Amino acid sequence: MIDPALGSLGAQIVLAASSDENHPPENIIDGNTETFWMSTGMFPQEFIIRFAESMKIALVTMHCYNVKTLKIEKSISDDATDFEAISEKEFEHTEGHLQTNDIPLNGTTATHLRFIVTSGYDHFVSVHRVSVE
Amino acid sequence: MVKLRSRCLLVGDAAVGKSALSQMFRSDGAHFQKNYSMTAGVELVVKSVNIPETSDSVELYIFDSAGRETFVEACEKLWGQPSVLCLVFDVSSELSFSSCGRWLERVRAHCQGLHIPGVLVGNKSDLSSRREVETSVAQEWAQSQGLQYHETSAKEMENCEAPFLSLAQLFHALYQDRLQTIQNLA
Ligand SMILES: Nc1nc2c(ncn2[C@@H]2O[C@H](COP(=O)(O)OP(=O)(O)O)[C@@H](O)[C@H]2O)c(=O)[nH]1
Ligand SMILES: [Mg+2]
Numbered sequence: 001m002i003d004p005a006l007g008s009l010g011a012q013i014v015l016a017a018s019s020d021e022n023h024p025p026e027n028i029i030d031g032n033t034e035t036f037w038m039s040t041g042m043f044p045q046e047f048i049i050r051f052a053e054s055m056k057i058a059l060v061t062m063h064c065y066n067v068k069t070l071k072i073e074k075s076i077s078d079d080a081t082d083f084e085a086i087s088e089k090e091f092e093h094t095e096g097h098l099q100t101n102d103i104p105l106n107g108t109t110a111t112h113l114r115f116i117v118t119s120g121y122d123h124f125v126s127v128h129r130v131s132v133e
Numbered sequence: 134m135v136k137l138r139s140r141c142l143l144v145g146d147a148a149v150g151k152s153a154l155s156q157m158f159r160s161d162g163a164h165f166q167k168n169y170s171m172t173a174g175v176e177l178v179v180k181s182v183n184i185p186e187t188s189d190s191v192e193l194y195i196f197d198s199a200g201r202e203t204f205v206e207a208c209e210k211l212w213g214q215p216s217v218l219c220l221v222f223d224v225s226s227e228l229s230f231s232s233c234g235r236w237l238e239r240v241r242a243h244c245q246g247l248h249i250p251g252v253l254v255g256n257k258s259d260l261s262s263r264r265e266v267e268t269s270v271a272q273e274w275a276q277s278q279g280l281q282y283h284e285t286s287a288k289e290m291e292n293c294e295a296p297f298l299s300l301a302q303l304f305h306a307l308y309q310d311r312l313q314t315i316q317n318l319a
Pocket of ligand 2: 153
């Protein structure tokens with residue numbers, strides 16, 4: 001399965017709410033679950049992925065830790081405006097291993113996806129990988 | 134370099150000096166400061182604190198809740214998910230000290246099991262002739278509750294930075310700890 005969210009295929013992170021220099025948001029789209037973006041305190045926390053071109057998305061898979069509630073919004077504009085809500089999830093708490101969650105998006109079309117972590121199971125959350133199909 | 138953000142609850146009985154303390158902290162050697170007046174008796178002070186011997190900083194968003202009971206519920210709604218707690222009493226008022234347990238319970242109930250680093254602050258240390266709460270007693274109670282203890286005088290500008298520096302350091306240590314945990318997972 002090809003993975004167009006990978007940075008190597010031209011996707012970019014155009015915004016992230018917070019950052020530790022050692023754990024930048026680009027780690028979300030490097031295809032590697034060993035590298036991660038770490039939030040640096042308080043909620044909500046968000047990041048926006050821009051695709052190289054408009055995409056039809058059946059499913060988003062997210063590897064993360066301590067995320068409790070997540071909202072996903074999409075934009076079909078070129079400049080990351082006019083976001084509309086498309087999904088809202090509550091993830092189960094895991095201990096000792098990453099949370100892996102599939103979020104079906106039913107073939108929606110988007111140029112950007114915005115991920116908003118509205119609450120966590122701890123003060124800090126990490127996002128290790130986002131991929132789309 | 135890491136820039137952390139921390140939501141700090143400032144609670145305690147009315148008139149113990151919460152607002153005086155946060156205003157002293159805000160106006161002293163600030164790198165970045167803002168001041169908002171909010172509805173329902175909650176004031177927000179934002180100030181960044183450097184963590185000694187690192188290039189890291191913690192931006193404290195200090196929510197100063199009004200102590201009057203009528204405001205409490207409205208304040209609780211604005212607490213959100215707190216990061217750290219600053220619990221204040223007045224060393225010249227035994228009553229304000231005895232309320233601390235109730236404040237702590239209320240905050241913990243709101244936090245749903247999440248560990249919140251905190252400090253206990255005995256303010257008005259300048260009122261030595263009217264002191265009703267001995268340092269050792271406050272210290273001991275703080276320790277039993279896992280809180281660090283500081284005495285301050287907002288009036289005499291004594292030690293007002295210390296509780297907030299402690300909170301920033303506690304939050305920074307928590308970040309380091311959680312980062313380690315996550316690194317070990319990956
Ligand atoms: N003597 C003395 N008075 C103080 C001190 N801090 C605050 N006050 C006074 O205590 C009163 C209540 O202070 P305030 O900050 O409004 O208390 P809050 O209700 O807890 O926010 C005011 O009259 C302050 O001037 C202090 O360190 N020493
Ligand atoms: Mg006040």
